[in-house]
Amino acid sequence: MDLFQIAKGAALRMAADSKPRVRFAPSPTGYLHVGGARTALFNWLFARHEGGTFILRVEDTDVERNKPELVDGILDGLRWLGVQWDEGPYFQSQRMDLYRAAAERLVASGSAFACYCKAIQYAGADAVVEGEEGAEKAARTPPCPCRDMAPAERQEKERQGLPRAIRFATPRTGVTRFEDAVFGPREVQNAEIEDFVLLRSSGVPTYQLGAVVDDIDMRITHIIRGADHLSNTPKQALLYAALGAPAPIFAHVPLILGADRTRLSKRHGATSVGSYSEEGFLPEAFRNFLALLGWSTGSDEEFLRTSELIARFTLSGISRTNAIFDRPKLEWFNSQYLQKLPLEELLPYVKAELQRAGLWRDAWDAAEREWFAHTVDLLRPRTRLLPDFATWARAFFSDDFDYDAEARAKFWKDHKLPDLLGKLAAALDALADWNHDACDHALRALAEAEGVKAGLLINATRVAIVGRAVAPPLFETMVVLGKDRVVSRLRRALPHVAAP
């Protein structure tokens, strides 16, 4: 290996090192909600676009709220979403020594101090609002006096073995700056920043410490996260400096709100990713919708498959305003994907749905694969969610279906119908060839002979053979169902038509 080769290798290594490293860091205090899902998606899109690395880290330091059993649900949600992580999942609960060591280092260097105050319970957001004029400032947390404690007193507290938290010694003056790819360069007065806790008296790190120590350790280059963290970022910028590490680029993503403009929560209906999976949304449609919530390409195109999202994703396209979760638009995206996806990509989803409904037949994957594909293709313009295939379109996959009440009321009114449908069954039964035009001709000939409009027969027949008023065009439906089924279903329907 000559010098050139060595230099080239070094250059390549540097190039590899300069690739972005990003992370998604959920805490297992709840399911994966749409806000978190979008944050994960943005991180993933950014990593894929840049050829970087996407890391998954579980921030499970809050022993009180943490529910380990929720981790699997979050991972499942991410898998369904299709955002594969390249490293991890790492668990903060398994890295405690790292945070404690960092806290001790900060105390040793004078950037942090031990605090012996009693922990103040969070009073809730309403606590401040409640105060009448005059008393309104009472709820502010007082500054911790331990920072300026005399050495003798401190020794005494230590000797007594009092529980101690570690707080950051925020500079009293000056400003702290950081760079945000979405909100631009930011600066805050240090005087506005309290001496925040780094290590709880239990020895467990807070979010601020854990996140920064891990982001340094994991060599994170871009922190893409919810804008609810924007106000706290100066604290972390301070921590980076105190820990002697360069700060990463931040990119704060605006929040997703409910229809009432408040933070998305349970009372807004489905907010967990899992519920959208269960409802029968296609992951790619969900990704497309989510990606466009708070990010745009700058163009008018909206139907963007994942490869296109990756190709176009940039941090500069991220919006600065909160977005409201718009369910109708999500459904529109889903119906678009149901219609536009290459058929071969759609079939496995329909298969899974039919299996779930107990309607699946293995032949549809083998000898009758052609039939299955054609039927799905016929059905899909009228579907909005995956379960539509098993519910609304049930009669296409099973002989066990019933007649929709509204459809009967609307299309089985005419008293001539029992007679007409009986004759139609006979006419169809006599057909030598079974195809669209043959069915068409047979039905229209009968209509003409009987002096009724073809529509009367068509609509009544549709209800008889698929049980619903809403279905694909009749003759295509007949072809798909086949002669035997159509004729027998017509005859089976006769008594129901006679007695509506």
Next chain:
RNA sequence: GGCGAUAUCGUCUAACGGUUAGGACGGAGCCCUCUCAAGGCUCAAAUCCGGGUUCGAUUCCCGGUAUCGCUACCA
């Protein structure tokens, strides 16, 4: 209360000093038609308010207002 961010049709958004302020969802209507969708066409619908700067502000600055966030030994 303090600090901060944000502000374009109902919703998601485009515009990066000059446009009849564009697109999409949703809504209304028409076409197509055997139902319902899909598709095509059309319509209604927005620059929070007030001051500046400028020949010219959706766009830049200031103030107000509203909303959201942070202000926890939650993340």
